Amino acid sequence: MSEPPRFDRGHTDDLMSFLAASPSPYHAVANAAERLEKAGFRQVAETDAWDGTSGGKYVLRGGAIVAWYVPEGAAPHTPFRIVGAHTDSPNLRVKPLPDTGAHGWRQVAVEIYGGPLLNSWLDRDLGLAGRLTLRDGSTRLVNVDRPLLRVPQLAIHLDRSVSAEGLKLDKQRHLQPVWGLGDTRDGDLIAFLEETAGLAAGEVAGWDLMAHSIEAPAYLGRDKELMAGPRMDNLLSVHAGAAALAAVAGSGAALPCIPVLAAFDHEENGSQSDTGADGPLLGSVLERSVFARGGSYEDRARAFAGTVCLSSDTGHAVHPNYAERHDPTHHPRVNGGPILKVNVNNRYATDGSGRAVWAAACEKAEVPFQSFVSNNSMPCGTTIGPITAARHGIKTVDIGVAILSMHSVRELCGVDDPWLLANSLVAFLEG
Known part of the structure; x- marks a missing residue:
């Protein structure tokens, strides 16, 4: 196998821009859709009748996107090659009655x-982003990307035990951010x-609103071989999947399969929603694609039997300070x-x-x-x-990129790995 390129700075720069511009799942799917539209994809509504024409299409539902590319001459029973990912990350989300406070501090009630x-959210400058639903049923994305909120940590002078016993946070009492001074007024945040x-x-x-750190992604280290940033779990995979799908669709190559990107919401709390992997969205899109091309239930069964999904998510790199927490013979770097x-x-x-499928894609991509x-x-x-394997009966392989600080407000990866992941996804989607 030849030596791969160190990394593509353009790809990594674009990933950093994607992370910064996607403080919520709703922003992430909008940004993924924008990249796909530049590659010739078009949005289709779930409420419309679908046609069987070739080309790139995508469906948006809340914080989820499913995009697929039908090559010329694809048969109804043509199998799919799917990159699966998720758009959500652990965070602090605004409650239905958001305005609270005490002792002259105005605060936002979060869940x-x-x-x-939790400790990674303390003493950070936080913005607020998400989706507003209007009285007419339409939605509007909002992103206050400036210092607006802060969860202040208790001074060590008032808790001397923290040095000996460690930091202990009560999720209800200690994580409510401040955002001003004065009396609490109902409706103030939404106004x-x-x-x-x-x-x-x-x-x-x-509203569906969440806090985010406003600190921008950045190269890190003496030789800038590391990248620090928010929401790598799992927008790193969403970005790589969208880039790979756009590349395959624009290559002009004859494809033996239909490449798909499925980026779901709500993975971090179980995936059980209409936009989660345990919901009907992916199955509905795949079936409708088969039927729109004149297929039968038999064609659907044949297509699913030949389908493979790569579930792409971040994983754990070996931690230099906690190596004993890892398997002694498996140390991803x-x-x-x-x-x-x-x-x-x-x-x-x-x-x-599944390992054989993945190994073949990596070998092809070098x-x-x-x-x-x-x-x-x-x-x-x-x-x-x-979840994907059990719900749809399709072969699924779990892969991803090794990172440190998973589920922190700011995670850490190597600069080579996002580029290498995207290249392997291209080879996989090409079948």
Whole structure:
């Protein structure tokens, strides 16, 4: 295997821009759609009748996007090659009654979403972003990308035990951010966001809002071989999947399959929603694509039987300060190439035949890959992989990029790995 290029700075720069511009799942799918539209894809509505024409198409639903490219001459039973990912990240989300406070401080009431490293949210300048739903049922994205909120940590002088016993945070009492001074007024936060978004007072009827760190992604280290940034879990995979799908669609190559990007919401809390991997969205899109090309249920069954999905999510690089927490013989390193994730208890969906598919794609792309398994004494996380395999009956392989500080407000990866992942995804989607 030839030596791969170190990394493509243009790809990494674009990833950093994508992370910075995607503080919520709704922004992430809008940005992915914009990149796909530049590659010739067009949005189709789920409420419209679909045709069987060739070309790139995509569906947006909330914080999820499913995009696919039908090559010329694709038969109804042509199998799919799917890159699966998720758009959500652990964070602090605004409650239905957002305005709170005490002792002259104005605060925003938040709920913990997913499993964030809570201490990483302390003493950070935070913005606020998400989706506003208007009284007419339409939605508007909003992003206050400036210092607006802060979760202040208690001074050590008032808690001397923290040095000996460690930081202990109560999720209800200690994570409510401040955003001003004065008396709490009901409706104040939403009124502020209406003004920010250029909306009339009282126009907002609902909201899905979340805090985010406003610190920009950055190259890190003496030789800038590392990258620090927010929401790499799992917008790194969303970005790589969108880039790979656009590249395959624009290559003009004859394809034996239909390449797909499926980026779901709500992975961090179980995927059970209409936009999650455990919902009907992916199956509905794939089936409608088959039927729009004149296919039958038999064609659908044949297409699904030949389909393979790569569940692409971040994984754990070996931590230099906690190496004993990792399996002693599996030590994925940053900039060592993407990882194949294996768990025999089906926390990951990879089996031996799936490994062969992944190895072939990496060999074609001239990309090295590593293997990850959890330490037997540690619980193993999971992904959309087992859910996708079980729900749709399609072969699924779990892969990704090894990072540090997973679920922190700011994560760390090697600069080579996103580029190497994208190249391996291109080879996979080409079939």
